Amino acid sequence: MKQVIAAILLIVSFSIQAFPKIKDDPSLKRIVLDNGLVVILKEKHDIPMVAMQIWVKAGSVTEGKYMGTGLSHYFEHMLGKRTTHRKTEQYYNDIRKMGGSDANAYTTYDRTVYLSTIRSEFIYDGIDALSDMVQNSIFDEEESQKEIDVILNEINMGEDSPDRYLWQQFAQMVYTTHPYKYPVIGYRHLFKSLTKKDMLEYYATMYSPNNMILVLVGDFKTSALEKHVRKAFKGFKRKKLPLIYIPKEPKQLSMRKVVKTFKINTTKVIMGYPTVDALSSDVAPLDVLALILGQGKTSRLYRRLRDREQLVQSVSASSWTPKDMGLFEIGFELDHKNLDKTSRIVLEEIERIKRKGVTRKELKRAKQKTRVGAVRQLQTLGGYARSLAYGEFIGNIHYDQYYLEKVRHVTAKDIRRVAKTYLTHHTLNMMILVPEKDHEKLVPAKALVKKAKGEIEKIVLKNGLTLLLKKDDSVPLVAIHASLKGGYRYENEGNQGIYNFLSDTLLKGTRTKSSRKIAELIENSGGTLYAASDSNLFTIRGSFLKENFPGGFKLLLDVLSNANFPKREISKVKKDILSAVKQRDDQIWSASRYHLRRIRYKGYSYAFNGIGTKDSISKISSRDLSKAYQQMMAPNNMVLAIFGDFNKRQVLRLIKRNSRFNKRKAKLPTVQNVPPLHNIVQETYYNKENQRQSIIKILFDGPNYYNKDKYPLMVLTHVFSGIGSRLFLDLRSKRTLAYATGGVYQGKEDIGLFLFYIGTEPAKKKEAIKGLFENITKVKEELITNRELEIAKNSAIGRI
Template sequence: MPDFNDPDAPVLDVLAALLGKGESSRLTSSLRNRLQMVHNIDAAAFTPAGPGTFEITASLDPEKTREALSQIFHEIFRLENEEIIEKELERAKVQVETEFVYSQETMEGEAEKLGIFETLSKDPHAEKLYLEKVREVTALDVQRVAGQIFRQENVSVVMIMPEDRLPEITNEELAVMIKEAELLAGGIEEYDAGALTCHIKRFSLSNGLTVLVKEVPGVPTVSLALVFPGGVRYESEKTNGLFNFLARAWTKGTRTRSAQDIAELIEGLGGSISGFSGQNTLGLQGRFLSQNLDKGLALFTEILLAPTFPSEEIKKLRPLILAELKRQDDYLPGVAVREFRRLLFSPHPYGMNPLGKASVIKAVSSENLLETYRNFVIPDRGVLSIVGDIRAEEIISSIKTKLGAWSAESEISLPAPPEPDPLIAPRILTLKREKQQAHIVLGFPGTTFSDPERYALETMNAVLSGQGGRLFIDLRDKEGLAYSVTSFLGLGLDYGSFAFYIACAPEKKDRAIKGLWQEIYRIIRGPVSDDEIERAKKWLIGTHETGLQTNRAQAMDMALNELYGLGYSFASEYVRKIDGVTAEQVLSAAKKIIDSEEYVLVRVGP
């Protein structure tokens, strides 16, 4: 980065303002206001006497780190490839000048300005020349400097997050993420929903494994997602946590390779392979550079077919999972949501903790994991999705060679989960915690992935949540009742939920609950406005399409949708369904799920 006296220093300040200063800046407009990936975001050029830095800082939920990073990279690379309109440039220059001028209103600000210019330029009155240079900055200047500094080799990412929620992003993954964003910014301005399902080939192997293949030329990466029915939905109180443990141990050893061998091979390929489990699924996912696909696919196949779940690796994983369970109780919003789900869904497995129970984790053995693997990782139950820079016919031939002979049968049928206890009266729980905030979740039974009314409920959720939603505007901005407030929709294969969350000062908790009920009654008493529903639908569609920009996201989305019975082409169907939602449908769906006598309320705090 240039220093303070470099001719490009004023250009850097304009670049920072264009990206991250003010509500209309690119990063704020995109990541916070439109996509709601971050709580706040800012950009700044640090130009001291020596080499400086260009910094983009954001606060966000850890779960959104990957998609936020991808979008940040996309926005900065857009600067090199798209025309910067004059109005936007002038607005950025005004931001720089006004921030500079306003700082001089106080004696402290004036003294600081004189000191900086004297120290760095040896002229305490050089600010006039600096402002003249700011006014002379052109769009071409901004694009030239952006091209010079926004390069892969210059990127450093620092994250401060709770240990149990820290996303694992390797240098190789970061490099691929940057390359994908750079190529996307160079050739695609908006994602074409119709393109989400083009060139997809579906076929089944003789063993019953469903395979989906999609060619995405241009970005030299390939992603694989293999999913099976599994996860919490197939656990009981005696086995809660088994699938989570299996997913973490899946890549820790095969018949011919140790965990260290596998890790070194994956890193040498610039890729990643990991197990995953959730509410309804168990699976394996991988990501590789196209040039390393053959080796990566061979390793992926070996991990899939010949895992050993070594006892020594189980011993290493056990304390890590137990530590996560302990840390869960320190994150009170998570505690409130976890207890809400328990009260709403039990004895259905959706009411259990996805991480598991400490007693189960302490008892898990290599034999337990192998038995679960053999009973659930069955080819005729699975869906394998491959998306990326590939030739479909070549990858199909390779998959048939590597997996065509795979034969496995389960000794058990997929168990049918028990139904939740009927909710015929309010269920209320108060947990005392000596903290400075009260956390409240108030919610109702929701719906499933396949229910046609899910689209109206998703639209209602978008009307209510986010910084432009009713809850934030009314309960935080106008009433000052909340530190944080939102709504959230949970979809499942069997059952779902719709809930409201608010964090507030302890002395405001009764008023906060009353405020939530007022918003609940408001949503069921009359249709939402045309402006609200259009904003909500645009946000849903924009978030959906942005979330499917990467090969990894598309591979997972296609596989899950196929497994859930929605079909691999559901991505484009979803856009059409959301676009067709009306205010009357939102009102009808709200009235069906909201009942003032059948709800769950959880309060956590002092």
């Protein structure tokens, strides 16, 4: 058995998108106090009132070792309860005395906000009260328990609310890795596990002036108010902020669909697609698209689904763009019997926009309504304060002006482009909540599995091609997935990266079609087609609407037979790959993965990184790619799966006509199987300067992908990974030794491995490693509980 430990230390930094310069506003001032508190002052003398907001950069995604507890939301309830200068509930009573009838607070994924609007004559008292609340709050045991009970009731209410339940189930389906999948309010069992020590530690860490934004908008004189703000927050000491690891959501490769039951009378549905973050230039066109598609009585979906077809009780569309990956959502409520037809119509309307675009009238109306909505919030002092605070929060206090300008320049081409880019078949997520009374209309899970197995037809053609066909006409889509033996297992030192290069250039030209023509055929059909490569496999995936499938399948067969790798296109792709090679070690987790691979598989092709090296990529030519293509791309080396609403005879006829592909025989390079290593312990360190993180990875050899012992290890993955898992509860929640933990089985054709990982601070590295081995020893010596086993098995099945 071999154990490899790789410790990688790296400072993580990022840059914010540059915004165009906005004309100076003499009534607006931004200052940063010595303690790091950002203060934004905006004079508006329309009415004798002042809006006060303080934004704390603490939300559910920043909870670190307390992820999933809802700790940020807890402090939304607790701040202002009592301070060193104010009795219980006195803060909000004082604010009300100042005319603050709207005093409130809210928590989101990435911030907690405290807000009120008071009469301007009390502004100095208001600032003193706000300063007292954030600096001097006392967390009385009795008051804390009251709020804990309130929050538990809120969790109950959320679980009883079909809309909240639907959203949370949808978020968990879309976000498989990113903490947006966790509810802001937290999970009951994790929230109840918090101790007073946990709460005070989080407050002391996150409620720091250098983690806050104070915004004041209204009837005041800036110079005098600035002096008072400096005085009120003078004693508020800057603190060291924790290093928060937020994993990036991996790219979605195929459609996801989940059906749940609930005590409701009508079926509720969310259809959604991953999109962009708040700083993307596509935010504005996505907002305009949402309005055209499903906002208001003139929107396409409302007119067709509600007015014309009368299939739904309600329908809407929206684009949500937070700090990280956002979503384009379409929601509707209807009788269960109308579900299939409605879903098809929604997809048809999306495809219609992709093919034909939108009218000038639609675009003008949508842009006008989008701009009016953005401007309308500026009519109130609170709305204006929110606009400035949000802009500061994401990088520029003038963000709303920048956004309005982007909306003004949105074109019909932009709408069509973002629809084609983001609203694709393979990235569709569909969460359906059906009434319990309709449960009998659904096929039980076990029956679904059996039925699915019976419906998949396996055909092996004379040329060696294995076909897996499954007819499904519930949605007018056809999905294609071709798998071939390939990948960096079949590479050598001189050509490493060639299969990844091949995947990036496969669709860049055939004997009869240019790269541009191929792209146009795919985009005009509203479909998708792309290639990818990993250690053992080369894959080609695609999806097309039923009516466009014959053309899409013909294009796939042309690519399989006649790809010609034009030198001009190869040169472009080569530049991109060399840039990726250069950046490979910039990311701490990918650097640690590559280093570990080099150590364990030294002397074998699994040690390669997949994208190649500067030397190997520079030497690969169009002829080299064509040779690798000819050796791999053959029917006797392919399994082709086609699922959806297609004609079997048509598929077989099109394959039969493709003589060039049918005659080819695979001639892959000979590979060496990696031998297992016994009784060897090896420790290796890979260091980066400016140490702020340590990534620890411990690897054990395991069974290959075909060995039945992989199944217990797949379950063990979920014993060690995720919120509530052993490593999470012990190393992260209890001992605070890590911000990221997990264990995962990875099976390859000839060998497997089980990998443990920890992300921690350098000072805690040794203790974290010790704790990890203690957990490994414990699971070897003691049986896991039945409850733990059931949770892990269900989680493993859900992942499949």
